Amino acid sequence: MKISVIIPVYNRPQMVKRAIESVLAQTEAAHEILVINDGSTDETPRILEKFGTRITVVNQPHKGVSAARNTGIRLARGEWIALLDSDDEWLPEKLAMAREFHESHPQYLIFQSQEIWIRHGKRVNPKKKHQKYGGWIFRQSLPLCIVSPSAVVIHQSVFKKVGLFDENFPVCEDYDLWLRVARLFPIGLDSRPGIVKYGGHEDQLSRKYWGMDYYRVLAIEKHLKENNLPPDLRQAALEEVLKKLQVLISGYQKRGRRNFQLEEKWRRYREQLISLKENL
Structure with missing residues (x-):
């Protein structure tokens, strides 16, 4: 199972360092790690350089997270895509869990793991409205996004069928994509947590936009x-x-x-x- 990891980043030097290190610390190695530097203007490029040949850095003008993810998806050589937001991190067994889940549930071309939430440095429990579901979940996906980009593993054929992230969406681009996916594909759910999802920091997109x-x-x-x-x-x-x-x-x-x-x-x-x- 060849998995290409795609990490988009814009001006998050310490966060992306943590994210990359969590991929390098996996018990089963990724096929490749593509870090899409979306026009960062701070020390992020220097942080990325320190990883050397262990990662592939792709630099592009600042176009937003959707364009950065799409660049990575187009360049990926793996049969499977795993997204990781620069402010999240994976638990060490994330990729091993993905392989095990795929072997046990080969019918799914897209699946996600559960997640651990950290808000303002403290672990919190997701609200009921954020509950994840498995299977045909278009209906459950309508209220709000219940598929996490950092938790998901997707076969390349899914993108060929539904398209990539809509670059016209400054926010809710993941909600839009998962709705399109959920219309045509069942989405698997691994009950084990595979990621740590951080929130509450100032540069979260969800904090910048009213009326999402x-x-x-x-x-x-x-x-x-x-x-x-x-x-x-x-x-x-x-x-x-x-x-x-x-x-x-x-x-x-x-x-x-x-x-x-x-x-x-x-x-x-x-x-x-x-x-x-x-x-x-």
Whole structure:
């Protein structure tokens, strides 16, 4: 099982050092480690140089995490892809666990492990809404992202079928991709933790953007535009997009503003949902 590891990084010298070291410390070695330096302007390039030939560094102008991951996926020589965000780290058995899970569940072309969460230096338990599921999980993936990039291992053929990360999404790019994947592939779940996921630091993308549901709406709309979306999944998608639109509309109202485009979308999707239920 040849696994290419892809680590995108932008201005995170100490974090990416920890991430890379966690891959080098694996009990089973990766096929290759591609670190995509997305135009870092601090000491990150010097930190990467210290690893020498143990990693392959690819430098590109700053384009965002989606473009960095896509660069790595295109260059990867392994049959399988394992993503690792620069602010997370793997437990030493992560790649060995991936091989074992694949051998026991060869039907999955994409699978993920459980994870340990650290927030502000302390271990915390994920909330119920973050619960991971295995199998056909499109419906469960609609509320929010329940597939972690750092926990997932993906066969190259999956990207050929669904495409890469959408580089127009500054956030929720993973939510968008996993929805596309979950439509067409079952996603396996290894009940063992394979990663340590860190949060609470200042440069997290989720802390920089208000109204992330706007991008989740755009992701769901991709599926609503498709004629072959099964009626039960269409109903679930419509119900979820209405919830997210209402959250956004309420957010504007609390700020003393209105967004007529979002309000019109809400009315249109509500009419579609009513019509769908009448015809079921």
